[in-house]
Amino acid sequence: MYSEKLMKLFRKPHNFGKIKNADAVGKVGNPVCVLPETMVFCNDNIRPITEIGVREKVLSHDGGYHEVKETFRRRYSGEIIILKNKLGTTALTPDHHVLAIKRPSGHRFNYTRNKRNLVSSWCHASELKRRDILLYPILKETADIKEIPLQIERLKFDFKSKKLPKKIKVDKDFLLLAGYFIAEGSTKCEKCRTFLTFTFGSKEKSYVEDVKRLVKNIFGLDVKIVYKHEHNSVDVIVYSAGLARFFRSLFGDKVENKHIPHFMMLLPTQKQKNLILGLWRGDGYIGIAGGKWPRAGYSTVSHQLVQQIKILLLRQKISPSFYEDKERVKDGVHHQKSYRVHVSERRSMVRLANILGVRLKFVKNVSEKTWFDSNFLYAPVTKKESLPYEGFVNNLGIDKPNSYISESATLHNCGDVMYLYLKIKDDVIKDVKFETFGCAAAIGTSSIITDLIKGKKIDDALKISKDDIAKELGGLPPIKMHCSVLATEALKKAVEEYRIKQRRKK
Secondary structure, eight states, rough: OOOOHHHHHHHTTTBBOOOOOOEEEEEOOOOOOOOOOOOOEEEEEEEEGGEEEEEOOEEOOOSEEEEEEEEEEEEEEEEEEEETTTTEEEEOOOOEEEEEEEEESSGGGGHHHHHHSSOEEEGGGGOTTTOOEEEOOOOOOOOOOOOEOOOOOOOOTSSSSSSOSSEOOHHHHHHHHHHHHHHEEEEEEEETEEEEEEETTTTTTHHHHHHHHHHHHHHOOOOOEEEEEGTEEEEEEEEEEEHHHHHHHOOOGGGGGOOHHHHHTTTTTHHHHHHHHHHHHHHEEEEEEEEEEEEEEEEEHHHHHHHHHHHHHHHHHHEEEEEEEEEEEETTTTOOOEEEEOOOOOHHHHHHHHHOOOOOOOOSSOOOOEOOOOOEEOOOOOEEEEEEEEEEEEEEEEEEEEEEEEOEEEEESSEEEEEEEEEEEEEEEEEEEEEESSOOOHHHHHHHHHEEEEEBBBHHHHHHHHHHHHHHOOOGGGGGHHHHEEEHHHHHHHHHHHHHHHHOOO
């Protein structure tokens, strides 16, 4: 795609850096944005980018949370790029940088083992295509909370509830119970009638006994078991107003609002296995598809929860796919909008089966399209679309490392941005340096223009065109010609600033 000369300048650019007390500085860049409905991972939930404010923290490509310094909103009319992979869909302006790997042509790159050695970079959304690889970070922040306070004030007319412990150990038993509740639990909070319920299928008697044991061991409470034969279900009821309100405050009050509290998202991965176990026993499954290949899945009506489960699975190096089922009526039954997690790749299935205590038998080898290293999941683009758009778009200004995470992609908060610094004497450019954030072409064109203009008179330097830059580099792909424009525009901006300063001195 790129010439050998451009790649050399990308790896070792000439005149890179900043000139102190420069006579002129030219700054140019491409504003980049995403659609207002784009969901972004914050440190307590996932929310539309329009709802995220300054000083909040968002997940970045280094796997940590970083502070939002600025928020941006502008009108935009033009092309929008839509990228889809197994994690979801992201819609963004063409110049927005996405952390990705450009997959070379050739049969050998059909195999994951050959793609593993390819180098990632920040790529414009417009230049990505189907089967290129998107990188998605694994959450790195960890906080091993040992116990939490159970600070629920006893209601005025609550005369029956037993006294609860003041602190709860955050151990494997509590996390298993939390998983059960998030998946199958509910609370009823009414005056003189407040309790929590776990609902299981009639054949899930071992889970019923498990919840009974956990509630007794953790809270010292007995449960009531109610069999509902007409629904083929079993209710495990805990009559404790304090515990019902405690669970509601931790995990949400309605099924569509169920979520995992933030401190649980940061627990060590070994501890989180017990949370996953409880979740999967409640609303998940694992088994053999068509008698040949093991499959696993999870279903919920909570968008927040399904995105948190994604983070949990990625931390275990389990590669999930996500699907959305629209609200519908089937056979006279109303079904809410729901979200499904699907796991099928062999290594991921083995890891999940180990967590769930299930033994699997694989009778057929299937190629794996995704892979992990210690920092990222690598997942191919499955679909790319380009659509016209007119309306508002948004962006965030993030403290270093200058990136944020959507449902399916890692996004930089800058487009191609170039600073060109000039030292000028007697209308001759004596020294020049640059700082550029961008792709290989942006850095290569920035570097070459510094070579071309150094030592030239200003008017001669301004005669250098984008075609001259491309020619000097041995050519540029058509999709990258705008990078040469970036370099010439930075020079024009710097010269304009210099001449304004000179006029003021006279």
